Amino acid sequence: MDPLTQYLEQHQEHFLRQLQDTLRIPSVSAQPQHKGDVRACAEHLVQHLTRIGLTRAEVVDTAGHPVVYGEWLGAPGAPTALIYGHYDVQPVEPLELWKTPPFEPVIADGKLIARGAADDKGQVHMHLAAIEAHLAVNGRLPINVKLVIEGEEEVGSEHLEQFLRSRRAGLDADVIVVSDTSMLGPDQPALTIALRGIVYTQIEVTGPARDLHSGQFGGAVQNPANALATIIAGLKDADGRITVPGMYDRVRELSAADRASMAGIPFDERDFLHESGAPEAFGEKGYSTLERISVRPTLDVNGIWGGYIGEGSKTVLPSFAAAKVSMRLVPDQDPEQIFQAFRDHVLRLAPPGVTVKVGDHHNAAPFLTSPDHPMIRAAERALKRAWPKPPAMLREGGSIPVMATFQKTHGLPSILMGFGLHDDQVHAPNEKFSLSSFHGGTRSCAYLYEELARPAAG
Amino acid sequence: MDPLTQYLEQHQEHFLRQLQDTLRIPSVSAQPQHKGDVRACAEHLVQHLTRIGLTRAEVVDTAGHPVVYGEWLGAPGAPTALIYGHYDVQPVEPLELWKTPPFEPVIADGKLIARGAADDKGQVHMHLAAIEAHLAVNGRLPINVKLVIEGEEEVGSEHLEQFLRSRRAGLDADVIVVSDTSMLGPDQPALTIALRGIVYTQIEVTGPARDLHSGQFGGAVQNPANALATIIAGLKDADGRITVPGMYDRVRELSAADRASMAGIPFDERDFLHESGAPEAFGEKGYSTLERISVRPTLDVNGIWGGYIGEGSKTVLPSFAAAKVSMRLVPDQDPEQIFQAFRDHVLRLAPPGVTVKVGDHHNAAPFLTSPDHPMIRAAERALKRAWPKPPAMLREGGSIPVMATFQKTHGLPSILMGFGLHDDQVHAPNEKFSLSSFHGGTRSCAYLYEELARPAAG
16 A cells, blocks of 8 residues: 555544534525634634645635635646635525534444535545645645635635636636535446536515405405416426426437437436435436436426415415526526526516516536546546546536636636535435545545646546 | 493593403414413403403313303393404514514504404404493393304314304304404495305425435426426416316306496495505406405415525425415305315326325305395494494405304304404504494494394384
8 A cells, every 4th residue: 555545544533523623613605694604614724724734825805705725836847736615505404304413523324424514525625635645645746736615605606706817817727626526326436527507596476565364355366376386387397398498499419329328327216216205206208317317407496485384374365475496507508598588488477466576596507528638537547546446427417606617717627526425415404424435535636636647648 | 422322432542442451462373382372362351251241251161272251141032142253363474564563552543553453352342342331321231142252263263163062052142243354444334244265275295305406306306396386376277267176166156136236336446456555456257356355266375385495595406395275165165075176186286206285274164144134134223323324235255264153053143243444454464453443343333232122123
């Protein structure tokens, strides 16, 4: 065993403790009451970066939550990797479904349980551990690294582009590295070559000026909650196809070869369904489950509310109802164009007697990279060294809005090398990260820096 | 001015203060945290009944909230009126929309503002004031009275029937009197000869076992919130007609004469719409607004919820979504039959991939009485004495579940003589009761007892 690998093995407990310290900070970016916690997490990470030997580490203010920046540039002539991650996390509600408190990390059955364990603090810490190991063992890294760890990924990375543009010269690099994606199974690593984009909207329906008595007024004025249901029902047909005009115009249809290649991916549909807990698969007619979650656009209600939602019954005709509706996009759909078409369609679907507004929470373009790029090949070699099986080349269903941003600001090849598992319950109660993912992921990052330093090989 | 009327005039402030004391007790029957307040309100009323001179007054326990019972039977040979009202009130949420605290009654611009001011504590207190005045002025009432003031009207009067049956002999009467309905305008009294029934349901849709990441799972499993929208949208067509099979089979269609008579009622549609604050009227095609709120059945979502409803965005595919849906019924629809048909229809509308349950919160049959009954004629005379205009004969859109119960347990003629106004905001924030309604209503009740004692006249 080489000294680097040996060092990583011997310091597993140490790296885990470091991750747990970061997980204890409730850096929920969506909720104003956690604003101070988000900043505290950024400051904590900067101290950590300094401690492990980065030559520069700072909290950079934005108009929203701060960005953590760190760098080590002691390998002149070697490539430079811009390593991206995020330290903000999703809200934890509904709290009563958590078996242990979300910000008190617990290790049980080979898993670390906490909000952010997999998404994305655990994956950020793999890189921090890999960097620490290289510096401890060799006194240097094989490549130059620039770390950008943002605090707004879970709310659409609104201010990141401005940060990247304002420091563009200082952020020059040869490759982008992101660890915020999933493996295919506990011993099956993966490289993600495509991500879905997203358009996240809010539909607000207003009818009467106040909540009305459903007996005195029912039947004579439009009910905003009924109207909202009519709108949402009209967004998809019975075959699971989205009815927004132009929705599929720019969707790349799969070639027979593409479909054959996807069918060859060791994707276990039964496992996937079991993890979801849904009674059966359901989606767009004519496509497989794997295709539906990777190469096809989707439309989902993320939240809906209106009227009396307490215990018992209240005979009220609500004045207001709303829904959060998001669409996942695939190449070559354009988020701005899809949002406009969606908004027009919603307004057309609105029945008479209500006022309808459609707002845009955030959006991101879909992402696609070539599996044959030398940087992807380097990542492939790193993963082959770290895991028993060679990596699968995946198209992920999720969105990392910043990938589209990086393509705009940097136009660089991007390595999406993540170690989450489908049952990690990210964005849900009881989020976990497998220790084997964490340790294997740390090894993979350490090897990736070495492989990126080698001349491109087949 | 006769001594009774004079006494009522002189004691207006006194009667108002008594009502305010009752309004201060937050007797919200739907919310478990107010259980003790509901009982406290019952005990407060019993003390009040004793103080004003009823010969019997007691809190009667039921399996739910208690009933307040009181009687004065000192007029042998005269008719006996069973006077019904309720002391429970609707929930006050959303609290932030109240301009003054809901349980701190305030008088402003000739209006008393508080939860329950009009529905129904204010109308109960009109009878208590009328009884107090008769006993103070004459030492007796012209008729015998039995007061039944229940604590579960706002949650479906679940245990009232059992109370009425268990005391059936002691509750013998000649007429039922209920003051829980509306006038047509500030100086236009009304007698309600019909009420709509109700079926109040809850639809619960479950999909995945937990909230899922909408990127990882979106497109491949059914979304319960989308499914719920599809179900609700399928319950009515674009013409506002309910699609539940058999819904209209037993609805009495209006004769040409009925429609002409209704068209003659001084109903101001512009006022009605203005009070609702809705941008325009909307309802079942082929019927007027007045017909839609009185002689036609309705279907309304009272509340809907599911997924992430906090600030900002969360990319979640919810595991659960639900809606409270109520239908108003008209003669001769049967609540049990309509509930079954509704449930079957909802289950048929449910798309694949989710589990759907339909529950029954409460229901009540529609009510209809003849305008020519001698007891109704007596009420008409009382109202003619108390107000400048003769009463209109109305079909109300709301439901008083207990009317159906009384028809089952007593089979008696019923006088629905109420003094609410359409802009009283009952069931909504800032509920009010006009002082002119309260005082005119009190006079009307006092005269009603006199008129009921007179031999039937034309």
